Amino acid sequence: METYMDxxxxxxxxxxxxxxxKPYFSESYGNPASFHSKGFExxxxxxxxxxxxxxxxxxxxxxxxxxxxxTESNNLAILGAAQRYRKRGKRVVISEIExxxxxxISKELTRQGFEVVNAPVDSExxxxxxxFKGLVNDDTxxxxxxxxxxxxxxxxxIEQAAKxxxxxxxxxxxxxxxAVGQIRLDVSMGLDFMxxxxxxxxxxxxxxxxxxxxxxxxxPHMIGGGQEGGLRSGSENxxxxxxxxxxxxxxxxxxxxxxxxxxxxxxxxxxEVLEAVPESHxxxxxxxRLPNNANIRFSFIEGEALLLSLxxxxxxxxxxxxxxxxxxxxxxVLRALGLKHEEAHGSLVxxxxxxxxxxxxxxxxxxxPGVVKRLRAMSPLTPKELI
Amino acid sequence: MMYSEKVLDHFKNPRNxxxxxxADGVGTVGNPVCGDMMSIYIKVKDDRIDDVKFxxxxxxxxxxxxxxxxxxxxxxxLDEAMEITRQNVADELGGLPPxxxxxxxxxxxxxxxxVKDYRKKKGEA
Numbered sequence: 001m002e003t004y005m006d007x008x009x010x011x012x013x014x015x016x017x018x019x020x021x022k023p024y025f026s027e028s029y030g031n032p033a034s035f036h037s038k039g040f041e042x043x044x045x046x047x048x049x050x051x052x053x054x055x056x057x058x059x060x061x062x063x064x065x066x067x068x069x070x071t072e073s074n075n076l077a078i079l080g081a082a083q084r085y086r087k088r089g090k091r092v093v094i095s096e097i098e099x100x101x102x103x104x105i106s107k108e109l110t111r112q113g114f115e116v117v118n119a120p121v122d123s124e125x126x127x128x129x130x131x132f133k134g135l136v137n138d139d140t141x142x143x144x145x146x147x148x149x150x151x152x153x154x155x156x157x158i159e160q161a162a163k164x165x166x167x168x169x170x171x172x173x174x175x176x177x178x179a180v181g182q183i184r185l186d187v188s189m190g191l192d193f194m195x196x197x198x199x200x201x202x203x204x205x206x207x208x209x210x211x212x213x214x215x216x217x218x219x220p221h222m223i224g225g226g227q228e229g230g231l232r233s234g235s236e237n238x239x240x241x242x243x244x245x246x247x248x249x250x251x252x253x254x255x256x257x258x259x260x261x262x263x264x265x266x267x268x269x270x271x272e273v274l275e276a277v278p279e280s281h282x283x284x285x286x287x288x289r290l291p292n293n294a295n296i297r298f299s300f301i302e303g304e305a306l307l308l309s310l311x312x313x314x315x316x317x318x319x320x321x322x323x324x325x326x327x328x329x330x331x332x333v334l335r336a337l338g339l340k341h342e343e344a345h346g347s348l349v350x351x352x353x354x355x356x357x358x359x360x361x362x363x364x365x366x367x368x369p370g371v372v373k374r375l376r377a378m379s380p381l382t383p384k385e386l387i
Numbered sequence: 388m389m390y391s392e393k394v395l396d397h398f399k400n401p402r403n404x405x406x407x408x409x410a411d412g413v414g415t416v417g418n419p420v421c422g423d424m425m426s427i428y429i430k431v432k433d434d435r436i437d438d439v440k441f442x443x444x445x446x447x448x449x450x451x452x453x454x455x456x457x458x459x460x461x462x463x464x465l466d467e468a469m470e471i472t473r474q475n476v477a478d479e480l481g482g483l484p485p486x487x488x489x490x491x492x493x494x495x496x497x498x499x500x501x502v503k504d505y506r507k508k509k510g511e512a
Contacts, residue, residue: 302422304446308390308398323422323446323491330422342419378404378450380426380442381419 002314003360007292007353008150008178009318013243014202014354020246021204024239031235033225042238049245053209056248057176057194058186065210065228066241070177071101073195073210074144076231077173078105080218081142081193082114085171089139093165095119095127095156097149097333099175106144119145123338124285125154133164140170147185147194150178151320151333151349152284153293162190171216177208181251182259182290192216198240202354203247207240262291262352265361269350270294272365277372278386283334283347295320297339297347300382301375306348309371315364318349342381390447391481397451402458405440412508414500416493423449423490427457427497431505436460436468441494448483448491452476456494465502471495 024045030038032046047061054061067073082092094106096118106116119132127145136143143165148155162172173193176185181201187194191211198207212218212231224233266289273296274280283295298306303319310317318324320331321344330344350364376382390398410428417424423445430438439460443453455476460468473492477483483492 300444302445302449305398305450308395308447312399321422321446323448341421345419345422378401378442379444380415380424381444 001359001363003363004316004355005350005352005360005364006316006318008200008349008351010205011199011202011353012355013199013204014247014250016250017203017243017246021239021243024242028238032238033227033235042236045238045242045245046236049241052245052249053196056180056252057196057211058188059211060214062229063187063211063214065212065231066236066244067208067210067232068206068237069208070099070175070195070197070200071208072232073197073208074099074101074175075105076210076218076221077193077195077212078102078142078144079108080220080231081171081173081216082109083112083219084217085141088169089141091115091117091137091140093117093119093132093135093140093143093170095121095145096336097121097125097152097154098144098146099150099177100332102144102146102175103332114141115139121154121336124288125149125152125283125333125337126285126288127156127161129157129160129164132161136164136168136170138168140165140168142171142173144173144175147174147176147179148183148290149284149333150290150293150351151331152295152337153290154285155179155183155288155290158191159189162192166190178290181255182262182292184255187211187213193218196244198244198247201244201247201251204240204243207237207244209244258354259291262356265352265356265358266291266294268358269352269361269364270296272361273368276365276369280372283337283339292352294350294352295347296350297334297343298372299343299346300379300386301372302345303347305375306346306371309375310348310367313367313371315367318351320347320349321345390451390484393479393481394448394451394483397454397480398447401441401450401454403440403454403461404442406442407438407440410501412501412503412505414497414502414504416497416500417445417449419444421490422446423493425449425453425494425497427453427460427494427501429460429498429501429505431465435462435464437462439498441497443494446487446491448487449493451480452483452492453494453497455480456498460498465505468502469499471498
């Protein structure tokens with residue numbers, strides 16, 4: 001049996017999205033800047049996609065900028081806002097469990113003379129609002145807190161965080177890559193900038209969007225012909241943009257039902273794995289959690305060995321272990337929860353999606369105990385009574 | 388990152404897993420903090436490694452290299468065992484991904500520690 005539970009890493013493109021994209025490769029291939037029928041066709045498609053994405057998050061069409069993906073959107077929002085509004089202050093506050101792109105952008109800001117401050121999270125991954133309040137001051141130009149964390153699933157109180165930021169005259173950005181399409185997000189939550197990714201809503205890879213609140217400016221980094229309101233030059237990737245538009249339209253209609261279905265599957269997975277495997281523990285928040293995320297750690301063994309064993313059984317999942325990271329460091333997210341290195345090494349991340357059914361969860365629940373037992377029997381850390 | 392067939396084989400079917408209760412020498416290297424830790428247990432007879440077993444906490448490469456090390460060590464004289472290097476182990480496995488060469492390929496050191504432990508107990512060190 002094949003079971004794919006790594007939707008935070010990559011998702012299949014929805015067949016309806018692919019169908020919508022197809023004409024824009026070899027038939028309607030015009031440049032939206034052109035003054036002829038081919039150009040008008042593409043311009044129409046671009047406008048329609050912008051409307052579809054805006055509608056998903058309650059924005060106006062003109063507030064959507066298309067990019068090459070979440071990493072570019074994060075770069076444009078964070079670097080662009082900090083640099084454009086530098087005179088307002090030099091402090092930038094981010095949470096310590098942001099996506100690696102946000103963390104590395106913040107390091108670049110530090111090199112440019114900004115003062116980046118990390119807001120801590122509690123042991124379940126929630127940004128500690130009391131401490132956060134103490135970190136945002138009148139010298140703060142920008143706050144960036146993710147809407148939800150894709151690895152541990154914890155949903156952040158961004159509405160409150162945005163209010164605190166605004167009370168100090170700071171701008172507020174949220175990276176909604178993991179959250180979009182799973183929980184309702186609306187720019188009326190006090191958002192100035194919001195990062196969206198296409199693949200996370202079953203659109204094509206290589207496309208994303210950034211919401212930029214009307215009236216706000218950003219320093220662009222892609223310089224050229226001034227497309228996308230001057231914020232992102234370069235001829236538009238029309239097939240991709242049509243894809244994210246269609247994906248946004250579909251998910252807006254289906255997310256409520258799907259979130260309900262996935263939450264039930266997720267709860268079954270968590271409950272039954274914790275029951276079937278001794279010394280297994282849930283990482284992240286028990287309730288403030290993305291519908292598709294289960295992150296479970298297994299003591300005394302290491303995640304890569306778990307992934308290899310599960311892959312052999314046709315189960316595709318992910319891990320926060322150092323051994324699967326390029327950096328050879330365990331996940332910064334798990335470390336931020338206060339987990340020790342050796343605890344972080346043994347974690348598995350299950351991210352569910354459209355293709356997953358009860359049988360998939362049952363197969364994982366059946367397969368895991370044996371895999372864990374075999375690796376524990378090999379591990380010098382396993383207490384005798386568990387072997 | 389992909390492992391060689393041989394690494395996968397040793398990961399899936401590790402040779403000589405376990406502990407030797409009355410081992411003549413034990414060597415442990417690495418630590419759980421960095422994600423790899425292995426113990427090698429040896430029984431020595433007539434200056435040769437008569438039996439060898441291992442336990443490993445770690446990734447696929449850590450388990451495979453320890454398994455291969457025990458296979459290489461079995462039947463060898465203690466001096467020969469001391470000459471088994473990390474590179475020998477990697478070569479026998481058909482190579483390891485570069486990133487795994489230093490972080491997970493520690494089993495030869497564990498073997499050397501086990502021999503040293505035996506020699507120390509015998510008063511030869």
